[in-house]
Each structure stands twice: as structure tokens, then as C-alpha cells.
Amino acid sequence: MRSCEQIIDSIQLGETVQFEKTVTEADVYMFAGITGDFAPVHVNEEYMKRTRFEGRIAHGVLILGLASTASSQFAARANIPGVSAGYDRVRFLGPVRFGDTIRIDYTLRRKDAERARLYCEVKGINQRNESVLSAEHVIKVIPNGNDSRLT
Structure with missing residues (x-):
């Protein structure tokens, strides 16, 4: 089994994956049902038509969830082998409307072998090339369940 250091050394800074998904009305309503977040901004079209958004928008955390897919890829x-240690500096930069196609660019920016962590930049961009999400994701490398650095 590879050590944390071997795993971390095997990955190059700048390595990137992209994940793309069109956000549908069904996605938003299923997410609302799972989380219980039925705020009008997500589910009330008539209310939202009277706002600067001019229609419903997706939950920011739903869009952040797409970063989890990119992370897994x-x-x-x-x-x-690793687990998410969290997201830092999460910013929702623009609204995601039903039907928008979001591309997540997920890039390794920093490695910390001593703490067995990888730090990845997350960018969400819509089909109009507008930024909608920015964050840093931390992966905790765990080569086996006995690693004392799990915490």
C-alpha cells in the first residue's frame, strides 16, 4: 500500500478535471425536497419574476455539490484514496437559472504531505462564460483506515 507521501508525490500541481451539467427544474425541486429549503427564490416563479433575477434560481449549495462530483472524478x-475535509472561501458569484449548463473546473493548487492534504481550486462557470462559483476544496488523503492523520 502506498504511503500518504507517495500518493501526494504522484500527483502534479495543476492537474485538472472538468465536470459539466445542465441544472434542471427537477434538480432544484429534488434538492429542495432533500434539504427542506423551499425558499421562494428557488420555487416561486411569480415572486421571483418581480425581482432583479426575473425568475427562479438554483440553490448555491446544489451548485457547490457539483464540485463533489468533480472531486470524485x-x-x-x-x-x-481520500475524503473531503471541507470547502473554504466558498463564494456564489452569480445566479444559476434553470436550464443553465455549469462547468466545474477542479484544479490541484497545493499539496501538504505532512498533513496529508490536497488543496484544489474550484470554479463554476455557466454557458455564457460567467463565473457562478468559487471555492477551495481540501482532500484528506487516507491510504488506510489506520492512518493517525485522519483527524
Whole structure:
């Protein structure tokens, strides 16, 4: 089994994956049902028509969830055993409307072998090339369940 250091050394800074998805009305309503967040901004078209958004918008956390897919793809491609240690500096930069296609660019920016962590930049961009999401994701590398650095 590879050590944390071997795993981290095997990955190059700048490695990137992209994930793309069109956000549908069904996605937003299923997310609302799971989370219980039925705020008017997500489910009341008539209310939202009277706002600067001119219609319903997706939950920011739903869009952040797309970063989780990119993270999983990144880890699988690079053969990284790990768990999410969280997202830092999350910013929702613009509204995501029903029917928008969001591309997540997920890029390794920093490695910390001592703490067994990888730090990845997350960018969400819509089909109009507008930024809608920015964050940093931290992956905790865990080569086996006995690693004392899990915490």
C-alpha cells in the first residue's frame, strides 16, 4: 500500500478535471425536497419574476455539490484514496437559472504531505462564460483506515 507521501508525490500541481451539467427544474425541486429549503427564490416563479433575477434560481449549495462530483472524478483518475475535509472561501458569484449548463473546473493548487492534504481550486462557470462559483476544496488523503492523520 502506498504511503500518504507517495500518493501526494504522484500527483502534479495543476492537474485538472472538468465536470459539466445542465441544472434542471427537477434538480432544484429534488434538492429542495432533500434539504427542506423551499425558499421562494428557488420555487416561486411569480415572486421571483418581480425581482432583479426575473425568475427562479438554483440553490448555491446544489451548485457547490457539483464540485463533489468533480472531486470524485479527480480522486478516481489520480487513484487518490481520500475524503473531503471541507470547502473554504466558498463564494456564489452569480445566479444559476434553470436550464443553465455549469462547468466545474477542479484544479490541484497545493499539496501538504505532512498533513496529508490536497488543496484544489474550484470554479463554476455557466454557458455564457460567467463565473457562478468559487471555492477551495481540501482532500484528506487516507491510504488506510489506520492512518493517525485522519483527524
